[in-house]
Amino acid sequence: MALALAACGGKKDADKTDRITVPKDPFPSTYAAYPNDPVFISNATVIDGEGALIEKGSLLIVDGKISAIGKDLEAPADAKKIDASGRWVTPGIIDNHSHLGAYPSPGVSSLSDGNEISAPVTAEVWVEHSVWPQDPGFSRALAGGITSLQILPGSANLFGGRGVVLKNVPSRTVQGMKFPGAPYTLKMACGENPKRVYGYGGGRYPGGAPYSRMGNVAGYRAAWIQATDYKRKWDKYEKEGGEAPTRDLELDTLKGVLDGDILVHMHCYRADEMAQVMDISKEFGYKVTAFHHAVEAYKIADKLAEYGACSSMWADWWGFKMEAYDGIKENIPLVHKAGACAIVHSDSEVGIQRLNQEAAKAWADGKKIGINIPEEEAWQWLSLNPAKSLGIDTKTGSLVPGKMADVVIWSGNPFSVYSKADQVYIDGALMYDRSDAAHRPVSDFELGQPGEGDLK
Amino acid sequence: MSARHIAGLIAVVASLALPVVAEPVAIVGGKVWTGTRQGTVPSGVIVIDKGRVVSVDKAGSPVPLDATVIDAGGKWVTPGIISAFSRIGIVEVDAEKPTDDTSAGESDFSVALDAADGFNPDATAIAVTRIEGVTRVVVAPEASSNLFAGQGFVADTSGSVDTEIDRKAFLLVSLGEEGASLAGGSRPAAWAQLRASLDDAKSYPARYLASNEGTALDRVDAGALVPAARGQQLILIEANKASDLNAIMDFAEANEDLDIAIVGADEGWRVAPRLAKAGIPVIVDSYSNLPASFERLGATGENAARLRAAGVTVAIAAISDGTHNARLAMQIAGNAVANGLPHEDAMEALTTAPAAIFGLQGLGVIGPGSRADIVVWDGDPLEVTSNPDVVMIDGVVQSMVTRQSELRDRYLKLDKRDLPLAYVKP
Numbered sequence: 001m002a003l004a005l006a007a008c009g010g011k012k013d014a015d016k017t018d019r020i021t022v023p024k025d026p027f028p029s030t031y032a033a034y035p036n037d038p039v040f041i042s043n044a045t046v047i048d049g050e051g052a053l054i055e056k057g058s059l060l061i062v063d064g065k066i067s068a069i070g071k072d073l074e075a076p077a078d079a080k081k082i083d084a085s086g087r088w089v090t091p092g093i094i095d096n097h098s099h100l101g102a103y104p105s106p107g108v109s110s111l112s113d114g115n116e117i118s119a120p121v122t123a124e125v126w127v128e129h130s131v132w133p134q135d136p137g138f139s140r141a142l143a144g145g146i147t148s149l150q151i152l153p154g155s156a157n158l159f160g161g162r163g164v165v166l167k168n169v170p171s172r173t174v175q176g177m178k179f180p181g182a183p184y185t186l187k188m189a190c191g192e193n194p195k196r197v198y199g200y201g202g203g204r205y206p207g208g209a210p211y212s213r214m215g216n217v218a219g220y221r222a223a224w225i226q227a228t229d230y231k232r233k234w235d236k237y238e239k240e241g242g243e244a245p246t247r248d249l250e251l252d253t254l255k256g257v258l259d260g261d262i263l264v265h266m267h268c269y270r271a272d273e274m275a276q277v278m279d280i281s282k283e284f285g286y287k288v289t290a291f292h293h294a295v296e297a298y299k300i301a302d303k304l305a306e307y308g309a310c311s312s313m314w315a316d317w318w319g320f321k322m323e324a325y326d327g328i329k330e331n332i333p334l335v336h337k338a339g340a341c342a343i344v345h346s347d348s349e350v351g352i353q354r355l356n357q358e359a360a361k362a363w364a365d366g367k368k369i370g371i372n373i374p375e376e377e378a379w380q381w382l383s384l385n386p387a388k389s390l391g392i393d394t395k396t397g398s399l400v401p402g403k404m405a406d407v408v409i410w411s412g413n414p415f416s417v418y419s420k421a422d423q424v425y426i427d428g429a430l431m432y433d434r435s436d437a438a439h440r441p442v443s444d445f446e447l448g449q450p451g452e453g454d455l456k
Numbered sequence: 457m458s459a460r461h462i463a464g465l466i467a468v469v470a471s472l473a474l475p476v477v478a479e480p481v482a483i484v485g486g487k488v489w490t491g492t493r494q495g496t497v498p499s500g501v502i503v504i505d506k507g508r509v510v511s512v513d514k515a516g517s518p519v520p521l522d523a524t525v526i527d528a529g530g531k532w533v534t535p536g537i538i539s540a541f542s543r544i545g546i547v548e549v550d551a552e553k554p555t556d557d558t559s560a561g562e563s564d565f566s567v568a569l570d571a572a573d574g575f576n577p578d579a580t581a582i583a584v585t586r587i588e589g590v591t592r593v594v595v596a597p598e599a600s601s602n603l604f605a606g607q608g609f610v611a612d613t614s615g616s617v618d619t620e621i622d623r624k625a626f627l628l629v630s631l632g633e634e635g636a637s638l639a640g641g642s643r644p645a646a647w648a649q650l651r652a653s654l655d656d657a658k659s660y661p662a663r664y665l666a667s668n669e670g671t672a673l674d675r676v677d678a679g680a681l682v683p684a685a686r687g688q689q690l691i692l693i694e695a696n697k698a699s700d701l702n703a704i705m706d707f708a709e710a711n712e713d714l715d716i717a718i719v720g721a722d723e724g725w726r727v728a729p730r731l732a733k734a735g736i737p738v739i740v741d742s743y744s745n746l747p748a749s750f751e752r753l754g755a756t757g758e759n760a761a762r763l764r765a766a767g768v769t770v771a772i773a774a775i776s777d778g779t780h781n782a783r784l785a786m787q788i789a790g791n792a793v794a795n796g797l798p799h800e801d802a803m804e805a806l807t808t809a810p811a812a813i814f815g816l817q818g819l820g821v822i823g824p825g826s827r828a829d830i831v832v833w834d835g836d837p838l839e840v841t842s843n844p845d846v847v848m849i850d851g852v853v854q855s856m857v858t859r860q861s862e863l864r865d866r867y868l869k870l871d872k873r874d875l876p877l878a879y880v881k882p
Contacts, residue, residue: 105746106753136747192551302870318860319581319780321551328860338870350743350776357787357840364841369864417790417840446747450698450726450754455795456745 019237020244022252024261027128029178031167033064033404033427040075041409044084049091049383049398053376059089061405064428069399082423088414091383091398092147092168092406092424095352096265096390097292097312097345101174102127102151104135105349106445115154116161120198120210121223123186124249125161127153131174134444137349140456142168142432142441144353145414145421147406148179150390152187152292155267156197158210158219160187162253163265165390169426170441183391185289186257190216190268190277191323217276224284227254263289263391265312269323271299278307290389292345293317294335295327301338310341310389314351315358315365332359332381333366336373343389344381355382360415375415404428480505481851482519486528486832488512491535491808491821500533504828507851511824526846526853528832534803535822536591536829536849537837539785540739540771540810541719542778544581544593545611546574550779559600567653567673568680569606571597572623577615581780583858586613588783589837589844591829594814596692596719596778599630603639603646604653607680608692610814612829614849625814626690627681632700632720632751647703654711657681687713690814692739696722697751705734717813720775721763722755728766737769737813741776742792760805761796771813772805790838802838 039061046057048069058073059066075081102114113130116122131151141149146168153160164174165182191213199211210216230251237244256262264281268274268291281288287308291297294311295318297304304311313335318327336342344359346352363378387397396404405428412419423439424432433439434455442453481504488500490512499515503523511517519525548555557574575595585593591613599605605628611621630638631646639646649672656663656670656678664675673681683689693704695718705727708716718724721738724731731738745757756762763770772792774784789802797805811820818827828851835842847854865882 105748106750107748108750140746298864299867300870316781316784318584319549320777322549325549326863328864330864334864334867349746349748353743353745354791357791360840361787364843367841368843369868415841417787417838418794420794446753449747450723451747451756454754454756455758456756 019241022234022247027126027175027178029180030173030175031169031171031178031180034169034429034431036061036064036405036425036428036430038062038067038076038079039082039425039428040073040079041082041084041089042073042075044087044089044409045413046399047088047090047376047379048400049379050400051374051377051380053374057089059399059407061407061425061428064405066399066401066403066405068401082409084409086412087422088410088412088419089399090145090379090408090410090414092396092408092426093145093355093382094386094390094397095141095146095149095346095355096290096343096386097347098141098149098151098352099154099347100137100141100149100151100349100352101131101133101135102153103349104132105137115156117154117156117197117201120157120194120208120219121159121250122157122161123159123223123251123253125153126164127151127161127187128164128174128178131164131166133171133174133177136443136446137352138168138170139441139443140349141352142424143421143434143456145356145408145410145424146352147408147424147426148387148390148392148396149352150185150265152185152265155187155189155193157189158194158216159223159254160189162262163187165392167426169431170443179392181392181395184253184256184262185265185390186253186262188220188264188266190266190273191270192321193267194219213273217280220280221283223254224280227251227258228284231255231258257286258284263389265290265292265389267292269293269295271296275300275303278303278309290343293324293347295324295331297340298328298331298334299326301335301340304335305338305340308341310343310385311335312343312345312386312389314347315344315361329362329365330369330371332362333371333373336378336381337366337371341385341388342381343385345386356414356419357417360417363415375413480520480523481526481828481848481853482523483526483528483533483830483832484519485515486531486533488533488822489535489803490823491804492823494823502533502822502830504830504848504851507828508818509822509824509826509828512822526832531845532833532835532837532842533822534589534831534833534837535807535820535826536831536847537589537785537806538810538816538820539585539590539593539778539782540773540806540813541775542593542595542773542782543598544585544595544613544779544782545576545579546571546595546597547779548576548579548581559598561600563601564674565677566602566604566606567627567677569597570609570623571595571607572609572621575609575611575619575621577617577619580859581782582613582615583855584780584860585783586615586847586854587844587856587858587861589786589831589833589847590783591831591847591849592816592819593782594625594810596626596628599628599634599638599694601638603630603635603649604628604677605630610816612849614852614854622816624683624689626692627684629691629693631693631695631704632697633749634694643700653678653681654685657685684714687715690715690717692717692719694718694720696720696755698723698726698754700751701727701731705730705736708734708736722752722759724768725756725759725762726754728763728768731763732767737771737809738763739771739773739775739810739813741774742772742788742795742797743776757791757795760792760802764797764801769809769812770801770805771809772802786838787840790840793838799838
């Protein structure tokens with residue numbers, strides 16, 4: 001409504017206010033920062049997330065925001081003072097590829113809600129409707145310094161549905177975790193999975209399209225043609241009125257991409273397929289924000305840099321299927337070196353607990369072949385670059401005054417296997433403290449079970 | 457000094473197309489973690505000849521004149537890492553069944569399935585794992601037709617067509633949820649199958665004189681179970697839940713002659729004193745800290761530390777991905793240290809403990825007479841930023857080239873060139 005009002009004026013206003021619109025946020029975030037006192041952290045080695053490192057640095061958090069960062073800051077009288085001598089402070093880690101809540105622990109069939117494999121195009125599903133907030137995995141990720149994360153639907157489909165960006169705070173509802181103001185995302189997938197699941201699916205070969213990679217591409221293009229048509233009808237209706245087009249949940253999402261409101265995150269391993277997907281996006285006038293897994297990104301790092309897509313990568317996963325066969329340990333540093341946007345992601349309830357270590361491995365493997373990247377620059381793989389890929393980089397992802405105080409205090413250099421997240425702040429509120437059980441969440445599922453409240 | 461010096465260590469090793477022949481070698485100047493009573497020698501001299509360690513001494517000790525010298529100054533030197541539980545060499549690409557010899561759900565046999573028959577020394581994961589410092593791999597089949605997965609083996613990671621294989625090193629049995637499902641649907645079914653099978657093996661061959669069928673096993677599988685049933689072969693049992701571990705210990709007490717170890721043991725910390733008393737060693741994956749299933753509700757990253765504190769022999773392995781990322785065992789052990797396990801115990805969990813569990817003589821240690829599986833590291837082996845510079849198996853320095861390093865080197869520079877990248881052959 002607001003959009004229609006803003007776009008036009010005068011006599012037609014009356015007609016336009018009556019027009020049907022597609023609600024953009026029917027499941028609004030109810031998250032608000034938890035109560036927080038000013039915090040002053042001093043004597044820390046601070047990685048600011050923008051590429052700088054401050055020795056003996058200080059960080060001031062006020063009203064849930066980064067208030068000041070630097071070397072010789074004065075502690076306000078009312079601030080809680082933390083002497084972080086020997087410890088490191090970084091922006092919270094953002095994992096842009098997780099299935100927590102949708103494929104939760106325990107991994108029983110009743111809770112397996114991560115992929116609507118009923119058809120190759122299911123852009124109509126929203127993964128937030130599958131997220132179980134009681135997944136104990138969220139608390140493990142928190143202990144690993146994860147402050148925000150993107151939950152994605154699975155990769156069986158060409159179009160898997162909408163992803164959702166969450167703050168990693170325990171909540172009774174998924175709305176209570178939703179990152180306020182984060183754009184929606186769309187999960188798409190290349191390669192082996194769609195053809196395996198549909199063409200060869202469920203032991204009923206021949207299943208249905210797609211059977212092949214060319215079938216995949218035809219499937220994407222056919223859907224975009226429909227979406228283009230749908231968007232034209234809505235654009236015409238918004239401009240000229242008349243009969244409202246029939247709403248279509250699937251096409252709402254695809255139209256959102258064509259309108260530039262929804263970001264495309266595409267599961268794609270092979271270099272040649274990523275190159276083709278970039279062409280498809282040009283054909284239909286959208287942009288792939290990030291390729292996920294991108295195991296062969298190193299083969300086309302120059303093209304990815306030129307196009308401007310991020311690559312969300314593992315440090316060292318490879319070989320479990322053909323499209324992962326050419327994985328190398330230096331993928332991340334090689335993509336970074338080419339000037340492209342590199343991201344360390346997990347796609348795993350195990351890996352999400354130590355993305356700092358995954359970045360450290362990639363950093364060291366780059367160094368071993370002469371790619372010397374300062375640690376403070378490499379930290380962008382963990383916070384700022386994933387924030388960019390989720391459209392939340394103006395709000396979080398680095399320790400810049402005014403941004404959300406999503407902060408981790410590490411027991412030592414987070415590029416060491418021996419360092420642990422001591423404290424994790426989300427919007428300035430202490431949500432995790434390794435040494436204080438009162439600040440370690442326990443999910444409903446784990447209450448009354450063996451190991452309840454244990455250090456994990 | 458007439459000894460030939462290798463100064464540019466990395467360059468030399470990287471340029472080796474093939475492993476050199478075993479000849480006298482001295483590794484000089486490294487911080488040597490021996491795994492023996494000698495402890496850690498801050499700056500050691502290791503003399504190696506004919507594939508064996510001759511001596512481990514302090515810096516300044518004499519080096520044979522004809523020895524090739526490897527300068528390990530400022531580096532760590534350890535025994536070759538033993539992957540205590542993996543599928544290396546029996547699968548190339550997990551999702552491509554023709555390349556995967558780990559399981560055989562359609563087979564008529566189970567106990568008799570010998571994983572070594574599927575070993576492929578050319579499997580790309582072997583070199584990929586070797587260059588991370590792993591010199592020996594324990595390789596297990598996967599249970600698929602019943603709770604008996606079959607015979608596991610131990611191999612070196614040379615990738616040689618003549619790779620030494622210790623066949624039938626152990627029998628793998630799956631209990632817990634997996635075994636229950638495979639045995640017909642419940643834990644009682646699994647235990648009934650296990651007990652009946654053992655009885656078949658103990659009555660072999662008498663029970664099979666008139667028929668090929670026993671109570672639970674046919675002639676072939678019963679015969680294959682005989683060594684384990686007589687306590688002459690290690691039975692490695694997959695289980696995680698505390699009650700399953702207790703059931704295994706009850707079984708062990710009732711069958712004292714059996715040689716049993718446990719892999720998984722996520723809730724092992726809850727029954728740690730009893731495991732210690734029973735002398736049953738465990739192989740754990742310290743990443744497991746989620747209630748991934750109802751048999752892992754108590755899983756914690758502190759499992760290894762608590763088991764060790766109780767006196768249990770603990771080996772650490774990448775159980776959840778033992779094929780392509782068995783190489784992560786060092787990182788997993790490092791995480792166990794971050795969760796309370798002493799560094800010394802974590803090193804043992806990768807070397808002496810698996811050697812003890814699988815009876816690997818002369819491996820997992822650096823001492824006079826031990827086999828010269830030795831790794832020179834550029835830092836603490838458990839640290840994620842460390843990598844090996846030299847990997848030696850039986851005294852032979854190994855190639856650090858892998859299919860992955862060749863791919864990497866082909867794509868190091870993407871500049872426009874006169875011929876496509878397919879003509880770049882690193």
